[in-house]
Amino acid sequence: MKYMLIMRAVDQAAVEEYQQRPFEEIIAEMGAYNESMITAGVMVDGAGLSDASEGAVVDFAAEEPVVTDGPYGELRELFNGYWTLEVSSKEEAIEWARRAPLGAGSQIEVRRVTGPEDFPQDNEWIQKEQEWIAEGKARGN
């Protein structure tokens, strides 16, 4: 079964403090972590996101969606990147998450990735979406 480990910053100041280390060191730790999951044969996919200052948030709280440029004012949690793992259980996904080289201010959310078996297969839009994916239209690469 597939699980996504979602890396979030819940306390930006703490994360920044944790990252007050040589950039090389952070890269090396993250690289070793990724490699351990690749050599264990569980990592399927993963990506990191660029700084929030380059992004924007679209909020639907009001009648018209409100756009806020980064770093988003009130927003408490920042999604910073993810890994997709093919593992045998939720516990195995959690055990990999525990090993991530992160410090105070960070959280990893462990979520199962849905598959075709999770959706009604007779729904027209579900079928269409799957066809887009199959034809590569919905793929970023």
Next chain:
Amino acid sequence: MTPSDRRDGTAETVRAARAARAVEAVWRIEAARIVATLTRYVGDFGLAEDLAQEALAAALREWPRSGVPGNPGAWLTTAAKRRAIDGWRRREVAERALALVADAQRAHEAEAAEEAPGDPDAIGDDVLRLVFISCHPVLSREAQLALTLRVVGGLTTAQIARAFLLPVPTVQQRIVRAKQKLAAAEVPFELPAAAERGRRLGGVLGVLYLMFSEGHVATSGPDWMRPELAMEALRLARVVAALMPAEPEVHGLVALMAYTASRFSSRIDAEGHPVLLAEQHRASWDRALIGLGDRALERADAQWARRAAGSGAAGRGDAVSGAYTLQARIAACHASAARFADTDWRRIAEIYRELCAVAPSPVAELNRAIAVAEAEGPLVGLELVERLAGERALAAGHLLPSVRGELLARLGRDDEAAAELDRAAALATNARERAVLCEKAAAVRDRDPGASGP
């Protein structure tokens, strides 16, 4: 017992079960490294495995109370080493103890030297030794499968028993006997010499492929697939690929498994009946696994090209390939066709021709006939199938009559087709497969005489 006692009891049970699952998860991740490290430490693979199992049992007792330690792998290794030392202290045969202590001392020194700033290559080599010893040719295929899943995959005996639909004591016995056999044969804990490396690697890949196939199409029983076993085989193949990145066939095998696994969820319908390739809902194929297959196949191709360039013999672009890589290329053709009608059957037939040259087998010939039938029509395919009629390897199985029946049906020769499909159904050992063949035979009988098409 008061209601609150019962509630606490239940909470306790739930907590214990959760902790047990956490221990199992840690074990899957750490087992190979722990057993490899211990083997180096005590100098005896069988003893190392026993000690590792004792440490696992200790974790199952202690972690539910204490929680999972920060570095669970180190905890387990230390627990096992402590048991080794206790064992040596208790042992009455001084000679043996001395020998082991001497080994341990050597190992310890070697380890201290290697572990200095953490040497992932050394531990990697140890894990590779573990792979080779688990798949050692002195062992039977059953023993190789069980031992590989246990020491490399970190599955518990109960999990292995479930995967193969066997009673737990049978699996236990298989593992004990396998370790005895390795000890009796004095199989050393080392990498095979260069001269036999290729053959031994072929054996390892054969074990992994058999494991995958066993999960992919169950040979007997009511289940059509046991996907967990196949996914474990894929994971272990990826582990070996990471350990031996210059071996093209390991990547080829990873690619083949990944492509095949990408279709798992569409191979069975809501009622649990198998769905044939032509009728599969391709949109539900797992794109992440197809991506994994694509990347592994690229690596396999690159390594084959490197070899061809290195040998100089096939330097004019036509790289020689292995059987797994070729089968992966066939699977890639299916994966890249958005609809069954888009399948490039000519290319597939061509790759099957190469496959029959590299690894001649009646089953590959039969598959080639199917591809040719799709590319050039059922009559041409049927002619190839007829040539296989005398093959002993196909005589007892359902494959030949089922393909023959299908092609005859396409040609509108319904009576012959129905008879062949009946024969195939009678020979099929998998209950689901048999049901599909019976349905097909019935469908051919029911249709208007002279009508053709699948």
